[in-house]
Amino acid sequence: MxxxxxxxxxxxxxxxxxxxxxxxxxxxxxxxxxxxxxxxxxxxxxxxxxxxxxxxxxxxxxxxxxxxxxxxxxxxxxxxxxxTGSVLHSPMLYADMTGRENLMFFASLYRLQNIDELIARTAAQVGIESTLDDRVRTLSHGFQKRVALARALMHDPxxxxxxxxxxxxxxxxxxxxxxxxxxxxxxxxxxxxxxxxxxxxxxxxxxxxxxxxxxxxxxxxxxxxxxxxxxxxxxxxxxxxxxxxxxx
Amino acid sequence: MRDSLAVIWSIGRKDLLLELRNKDVVVAVAGFALLVLVIFTFSLNLTPDIAKLVGPGVLWAAVAFAGVTGLNRAFALEVEGNTLEALMLAPISRDLIFLGKALGNFLFITVALVVVLPVFAVLFNLVVFRWEMLAISLLTAIGFSSVGTLFAAMSVRVRAREVMLPLLFLPVVTPLIMAAVESTSHVVNGRSWSDMSQWLQLAAAFDVVFIVVSAFVFQHILED
Structure with missing residues (x-):
């Protein structure tokens, strides 16, 4: 049945x-x-x-x-x-890596393909294209949260x-x-x-x-x-x- | 299998990238070990016989204590930014996180040894650049990084983590330090592989046992 x-x-x-x-x-x-x-x-x-x-x-x-x-x-x-994709209280990002490096690293843990394309698409979705190559340490809390959101969305959970x-x-x-x-x-x-x-x-x-x-x-x-x-x-x-x- | 190796390498490479930018761990390990070697060089009246007698012990004691400093820092970085939790969110088994972190620590200790060994050879006037020494160094670095990664993860959330890690780490790695000291002693006295084989076997067995045990225990440490 x-x-x-x-x-x-x-x-x-x-x-x-x-x-x-x-x-x-x-x-x-x-x-x-x-x-x-x-x-x-x-x-x-x-x-x-x-x-x-x-x-x-x-x-x-x-x-x-x-x-x-x-x-x-x-x-x-x-x-x-x-x-599952998660954005919790803290952004949970490596402060001495750029947003792009963070996303590339986590994409590799999620075993994602076409990573460059994926990052470009997700960055546009959350509006972080202009700060993607800045170190996370230099970003405002709001932008750090956006990078964290991009990480959570990248694998399309x-x-x-x-x-x-x-x-x-x-x-x-x-x-x-x-x-x-x-x-x-x-x-x-x-x-x-x-x-x-x-x-x-x-x-x-x-x-x-x-x-x-x-x-x-x-x-x-x-x-x-x-x-x-x-x-x-x-x-x-x-x-x-x-x-x-x-x-x- | 290939996927798992790629994940382990990703975590190790990320640690290496961060270390290249911060130089926190290698500078701490190499700097501390070099200081200990220099202090002993000046405090001992180093004749060739005394150098051969005490040199191996001084070298590995210095590396072990310095290693504690570096291991503490390597894991603290993951906790300060809550990035350990980000690793835990990934769809990978927890033992891959352990192996990746242990790989990073192995690379740091190896780089520190590359700095420390030539200085040790000059200060103690001993011949250490032999294949046997490479084998001893690699086996010891593997053991230090596997045990150190496990205990660094255990102690990182404890308030007195700087005290806790050496208290946990040093007693457990004592057999490995003994094997390294005895093997190095054979190297500086110009003896062959066969003379030190039992110590190398002990170090290899230690590494295998602690990689397996640590990877298993690590998963339970991460949960709560």
């Missing part, structure tokens, strides 16, 4: 992550369909960045399972990482993970980032991003997920309409536990 069910882009089940005595994720379940832009919301310490780091395979869950497009992270890490991507960016860079996200959505790819600029997040997202108390407190597939409820759930601190729904 052929299954007609759509394979989720992300399927996380009973994910637990503790840092010492502090429980950050407490049995989180999350299934996200492909081809959507999902914004992860939550107050500081809600576990958004931890969840993204687990998805990017920079940290391991203490228990539970996570798969990306059906590939279990624990079973085939390299394959799962090949499906099916899932793009962005952790507060707009932090430190000027309005022009944020607008370009929105364009990239929109192009990704149109190409049927999946984007999962965290943000503290909630209004902006709700504006560009197809789906909003609010983390509270280490689990999914609220999930909405129409964030524009559910704005008030999402904002109420977002304002909960981690100590207040999961969202229990609107007060009667």
């Amino acid at each position: 052929v299954s007609t069910a759509i394979q989720p882009a992300i399927d996380a089940r009973k994910v637990v992550k503790n840092f010492g005595e502090t429980a950050v994720l407490r049995g989180l379940d999350l299934s996200l369909p492909p081809g959507e832009v999902t914004v992860l919301l939550g107050s500081n310490g809600a576990g958004k960045s931890t969840l993204l780091r687990i998805l990017a395979m920079l940290t391991q869950a203490d228990s539970g399972s996570v798969s990306i497009y059906g590939v279990d992270l624990a079973e085939d890490g390299p394959a799962a990482r090949g499906l 099916r899932l793009l993970l962005l952790d507060e991507p707009e932090s430190g960016l000027d309005s022009q860079s944020v607008s370009r980032l929105d364009d990239v996200i929109d192009e990704y959505r149109k190409a049927g790819r999946t984007v999962v991003m965290t943000t503290h600029i909630v209004e902006h997040g709700l504006e560009i997202a197809d789906r909003a997920v609010v983390l509270s108390g280490g689990v999914v407190g609220l999930e909405s597939s129409s964030p524009g309409q559910d704005r008030a409820v999402i904002l109420a759930a977002y304002s909960l601190s981690p100590e207040q536990g999961p969202w229990q729904g609107p007060a009667a």
